[in-house]
Amino acid sequence: MKYFDYTATTPVDSEVLETYINTTKKFFANTTSLHRLGEESNHMYEVCTRRIKDIIGVNNHKLVYTSNATEANNLAIFGTVLKYEKAKIITTKIEHPSVYNVFKELEDKYEVIYLNVNNEGIIDLKQLKEEMNQDVVLVSIMWVNNILGSVQPIKEVIDIVKKYKKAHLHVDCVQGICKVIPNFNFNDIDMFTFSTHKIYGPKGIGGLFVREGIELNKRLYGSSSQFSIKPGTFDLSLVASTAKCFIKFYNKTCEHKEDVKKKYLYLREKLEKNNQIVFNTNGDNISYYILNISLIGIRGETIVHTLERDEIYVSTGSSCSSKLAKPEKTIYAISESNERSTSTIRISLSFLTTYEEIDALVDAINKITNGVKWLWRMIWY
Ligand code: PLP
Secondary structure (H helix, E strand, C coil), X not given: CEECECCCCCCCCHHHHHHHHXXXXXXXXXXXXXXXXXXXXXXXXXXXXXXXXXXXXXXXXXXXXXXXHHHHHHHHHHHHHCCCCCCEEEEECCCCHHHHHHHHHHCCCCEEEEECXXXXXXXXXXXXXXXXXXXXXXXXXXXXXXXXCEECCHHHHHHHHCCCXXXXXXXXXXXXXXXXXXXXXXXXXXXXXXXXXXXXXXXXCEEEEEECCCCCCCCCCCCCHHHHCCCCCCCHHHHHHHHHHXXXXXXXXXXXXXXXXXXXXXXXXXXXXXXXXXXXXXXXXXXXXXXXXXXXXXXXXXXXXXXXXXXXXXXXXXXXXCCCCCCCHHHHHHHCCHHHHHCEEEEEXXXXXXXXXXXXXXXXXXXHHHHHHHHXXXXXX
């Protein structure tokens, strides 16, 4: 198997799995129980949360664990916006559906702005400045795009948004954490999201960091657990696994990025020899974990299933929308081309990727484009 879909999800690291199993065995008691076993579980929860915060250097935020990043993004956006009767909210045209579709849902009641991106998938800061005013209550901009790997200028966004008292900044950090060294301070962001299964942990847990003092509109009612923002019993083993992922991988961000960058450049150089490929990932502000390409004239879905025959696994785009045969919205936003945005595939890399796997992928892609070239010649002559 040659797996190139690490953006959709990652395999669970064996040490992380061990942490999960050990915590399940040793700390099964409910963190809210008053007895000693409950206290031990609660202590474990607090230690894990403290470790995560220390590792990323956050000192003024609550960490609310959710079922995944989708839930964390929904919580941040609805939780902020629904407190207001009338407001202006700003996001981008290339957000993950767990942000983009929430903004779509809010269009009936609020003024919603979707920022443009350039052909490298980078937002227009001038447009953001022009759109900001005293009515803005929320700006939600992702750090690293999940389709292209483009890295947004979050530091500059922070500087613009912080001038407006009422405006909260939410950043979807799912594809940035453990992949890109931030050039900003997490403490300067009001709310940010991560997902454990994207960083070699189990599925079923994500998180939202919320700056102290921010009151989110309640979506769920129940116990006082997790600051009453996400009440109910949670799986401590997932929390411990998340902490283990941060402990094991966060400080390796730079090392892994350098390794992945070499693999990205190797892959790109090989693919550049094939003139039937259009590169959608471009420019210097990229994570190197994603290379998005289009094979014009071949549907993304067809490419995915053809590669699958050689046990090569890539994606057409976001895992949440990859089954829909629609133009990929991020690729459309950078290209305004139906052809490019229906023939796109996303190749995503990891420190686990090998050069042999890359060679096999390149051969398989060349086989597909050669086959199409041959077919066209047959039809033409
Ligand atoms: N945000 C981004 C940028 C993503 O890439 C994803 C998943 O692909 C999500 C949010 C949603 O993550 P989850 O699968 O944890 O809900």
